[in-house]
Amino acid sequence: xARGRNIEKQRPIIVKKVFAQASNSRPGGTWKVAYADFVTxxxxxxxxxxxxxxxxxxxxEALAEYFTPxxxxxxxxxxxxxxxxxxxxILSDEDYRNLAGQIGLRSLxxxxxxxxxxxxxxxxxxxxxxxxxxxxxxxxxxxLKGDENLKELYHNIRFTETxxxxxxxxxxxxxxxxxxxxxxxxxxxxxxxxxxxxxxxxPAPNPLMIRGHTDALPFSSGKTxxxxxxxxxxxxxxxxxxxxxxxxxDAFFRIExxxxxxxxxxxxxxxxxxxxxxxxxxxxxPPNSD
Numbered sequence: 029x030a031r032g033r034n035i036e037k038q039r040p041i042i043v044k045k046v047f048a049q050a051s052n053s054r055p056g057g058t059w060k061v062a063y064a065d066f067v068t069x070x071x072x073x074x075x076x077x078x079x080x081x082x083x084x085x086x087x088x089e090a091l092a093e094y095f096t097p098x099x100x101x102x103x104x105x106x107x108x109x110x111x112x113x114x115x116x117x118i119l120s121d122e123d124y125r126n127l128a129g130q131i132g133l134r135s136l137x138x139x140x141x142x143x144x145x146x147x148x149x150x151x152x153x154x155x156x157x158x159x160x161x162x163x164x165x166x167x168x169x170x171x172l173k174g175d176e177n178l179k180e181l182y183h184n185i186r187f188t189e190t191x192x193x194x195x196x197x198x199x200x201x202x203x204x205x206x207x208x209x210x211x212x213x214x215x216x217x218x219x220x221x222x223x224x225x226x227x228x229x230x231p232a233p234n235p236l237m238i239r240g241h242t243d244a245l246p247f248s249s250g251k252t253x254x255x256x257x258x259x260x261x262x263x264x265x266x267x268x269x270x271x272x273x274x275x276x277x278d279a280f281f282r283i284e285x286x287x288x289x290x291x292x293x294x295x296x297x298x299x300x301x302x303x304x305x306x307x308x309x310x311x312x313x314p315p316n317s318d
Contacts, residue, residue, distance in 0.1 A: 161194035167228035200303040212261035226273035235281035244297035259285030
């Protein structure tokens, strides 16, 4: 009987396992992120409206150029930047015709001029000097190409913008020399060339610097002349010829000779092209003023 009572007291143990299914949705919070993005966008929009209402036309143009530097730089330095359209195409006009979904005839009025043109309009002396340099170069090219006697000498001129200004180099070659051998006497064709150069640079207000160069051929022993004296004498002869053809005396800023120390062809110091005259139109502002 006791055994029977023990059997009655034992009850089965039931273990129930509940497996919770994973849910893909998070409990709330998603709308908060979307609302924060909306509020941020509205704040930026009203800030833009405030900036537009608080600025003038010139300031808005400057802001537009600041936020589109790539567009302006690509147009200013593209292959067609020197052409009639200034780097644009015939289809890119200023009023930006409306696309589908836009309202009105003009969606955005961006400044048509590039940065350099704005500098010129604001009276930047550096840009004005560059315009003078371009005008001088163009006048020299037109004068030489328009003269049958001097047309072949055009390849003896080099134009280079340097820290000093626009350098115009008149270079000797095997078939052309500016001066008689080992002297500072200008030859007739060199006088004609300097006459055209003088007429081209005469309107420019920039200071002039003239530098004489020689090759490395030494003088024979017993001569009192050397390449330093010769290069300086040739620079002075060039100055006199330019002044004779209309350049004012006070336009000259520096006359110097550097002998053979600045060769045009460093690999061949005896090359005739090392004999040359450099006429530099200087900047009207110091080169380190930018």
